[in-house]
Amino acid sequence: MSDFKQVRVQQLDPLEEELAASSARGSLSHHALQPPSRAGSSAGCLSSGSALLLLQLLSLMVLAGLLVAVLAQVSRVPSSQGQEQELSKQKVCQELTQLKAGVDRLCRPCPWDWTFFRGHCYFFSKSQRNWNDSVTACQEMRAQLVVIKSAEEQNFLLQTFKNKGSTWMGLSDLNEEATWHWVDGSPLSPSLTYWNEGEPNNVGEEDCAEITDSGWNDAKCDAEKFWVCKTSSSSCPNT
Structure with a gap:
């Protein structure tokens, strides 16, 4: 009886060794195919988010610059119109002064309203x-x-x-x-x-x-x- 068990054990040992080797190879293959850890994935996500945030900041800066330029242009328009109006007033005053001087040189025998x-x-x-x-x-x-x-x-x-x-x-x-x-x-x-x-x-x-x-x-x-x-x-x- 003991001799029979010994023979069977000897017969199974090569099979067990093959199964163990196969199990080891499967474990290595499984480990090789396993995706990266969460830490690596988080690092990649953080890098992509930083790039997107930087792009958004640059866009805001460009828009702000354009807005400032537009406001500066608009603020110059009333000033320009005011200068033109002031020049027009000065021109009218000069013309009235010249006209008055010409009228004063004319001889009027009577005062105005007479x-x-x-x-x-x-x-x-x-x-x-x-x-x-x-x-x-x-x-x-x-x-x-x-x-x-x-x-x-x-x-x-x-x-x-x-x-x-x-x-x-x-x-x-x-x-x-x-x-x-x-x-x-x-x-x-x-x-x-x-x-x-x-x-x-x-x-x-x-x-x-x-x-x-x-x-x-x-x-x-x-x-x-x-x-x-x-x-x-x-x-x-x-x-």
């Missing part, structure tokens, strides 16, 4: 005052409330402020009733009067004269009416 007629200048008011205040207003402008010296002047006045309403002239009988004098002290000439029919009638102390569309009329001096100033015109030098 009307010239036969050697005299006339100012027609746009506001209303009583007779005494109208006299003062003309004096402040170095003129006098209009004194009418001719039929032509009378017609000129009527045509100029036609349909404007009653207007004070420099005639009154404040110093002596029924004795009319101009503001320059000269008496009213009987041959140069343009009273309306029935005037002056001195109804209710009417001591100041006004011009109406139809002629002269006496009125109360405290009534407010338009007024006309008159002064001599300036002489222009010969050029």
Whole structure:
């Protein structure tokens, strides 16, 4: 019995050795085909992630540079327009200054807003005052409330402020009733009067004269009416 077991053991030993060798070869092959460890894989992944992050940072830097360039260009546009507007203003001011200098060199017999007629200048008011205040207003402008010296002047006045309403002239009988004098002290000439029919009638102390569309009329001096100033015109030098 023991001899039989010994013989069987001897017969199995070569087989076991073959199986052991085959097992060893399979283990080596399995080890050779096994994928890399996780540590190596993580290192590779970290390298790829760093490259991607760097690329993203570079892209952001490029975009930031472009944005700065665009903003700089936009910021220069208003400044350029402002400079152009300033230059335009300066040019207009220079042209106005030159124009004013040219106008000043022109001879004007009357001030602005005054009307010239036969050697005299006339100012027609746009506001209303009583007779005494109208006299003062003309004096402040170095003129006098209009004194009418001719039929032509009378017609000129009527045509100029036609349909404007009653207007004070420099005639009154404040110093002596029924004795009319101009503001320059000269008496009213009987041959140069343009009273309306029935005037002056001195109804209710009417001591100041006004011009109406139809002629002269006496009125109360405290009534407010338009007024006309008159002064001599300036002489222009010969050029």
